Amino acid sequence: RKEVEQDPGPFNVPEGATVAFNCTYSNSASQSFFWYRQDCRKEPKLLMSVYSSGNEDGRFTAQLNRASQYISLLIRDSKLSDSATYLCVVTPPPGQNFVFGPGTRLSVLP
Amino acid sequence: DTEVTQTPKHLVMGMTNKKSLKCEQHMGHRAMYWYKQKAKKPPELMFVYSYEKLSINESVPSRFSPECPNSSLLNLHLHALQPEDSALYLCASSQEARSAYEQYFGPGTRLTVT
Numbered sequence: 001r002k003e004v005e006q007d008p009g010p011f012n013v014p015e016g017a018t019v020a021f022n023c024t025y026s027n028s029a030s031q032s033f034f035w036y037r038q039d040c041r042k043e044p045k046l047l048m049s050v051y052s053s054g055n056e057d058g059r060f061t062a063q064l065n066r067a068s069q070y071i072s073l074l075i076r077d078s079k080l081s082d083s084a085t086y087l088c089v090v091t092p093p094p095g096q097n098f099v100f101g102p103g104t105r106l107s108v109l110p
Numbered sequence: 111d112t113e114v115t116q117t118p119k120h121l122v123m124g125m126t127n128k129k130s131l132k133c134e135q136h137m138g139h140r141a142m143y144w145y146k147q148k149a150k151k152p153p154e155l156m157f158v159y160s161y162e163k164l165s166i167n168e169s170v171p172s173r174f175s176p177e178c179p180n181s182s183l184l185n186l187h188l189h190a191l192q193p194e195d196s197a198l199y200l201c202a203s204s205q206e207a208r209s210a211y212e213q214y215f216g217p218g219t220r221l222t223v224t
Contacts, residue, residue: 031210032210034212041198041220042217042218043200043215043216043217043218044153044200044215045215046212046213046214049212087152097155097158097166098143098153098155098213100152100153100154101152102151102152103152
């Protein structure tokens with residue numbers, strides 16, 4: 001089983017739709033969790049950290065379920081500019097390395 | 111200012127050349143990283159520097175040689191590369207080399223080995 005797995009995608013959704021991505025991780029001792037977005041031929045950019053209590057930033061909501069070992073990202077009211085690849089990142093012990101999931105591609109259509 | 115800069119943006123080199131990639135950050139971060147990213151794949155960690163000392167080398171071939179001259183600068187020296195080394199090379203930094211800290215990425219150097 002891979003360390004970090006994501007919905008394979010691609011997701012093609014109309015503007016204004018709500019879309020959710022899931023990410024599962026294999027190491028139950030993983031310590032920190034993040035979502036990054038990466039536009040085509042650009043660098044990954046931090047979207048949000050994921051906290052145990054869940055967190056929200058505008059249209060974006062991230063949740064962590066340690067018991068089931070998954071994190072999720074919900075995007076409400078999708079915009080064309082949300083089109084990107086969304087990368088789930090997990091840090092297994094001893095906590096120095098970032099382990100990236102394979103990414104989920106989102107295309108928001110007019 | 112959460113900016114990491116990298117030079118050059120693009121690099122084409124032959125298999126016998128020696129070249130260097132450069133990375134700089136002025137955020138006072140004490141951890142810096144090199145990643146390699148192939149098309150349609152996630153970034154793969156190559157090296158981690160913590161307080162200017164190499165702390166992780168992910169079994170990277172010796173034709174890649176990292177260097178951290180000071181806390182703001184990170185270099186990657188390239189020698190005798192293979193065509194399969196063509197990729198986007200990303201530099202990142204974080205406050206410290208611990209899981210709680212977000213990493214900030216530079217725009218990358220797109221390397222082509224001919």
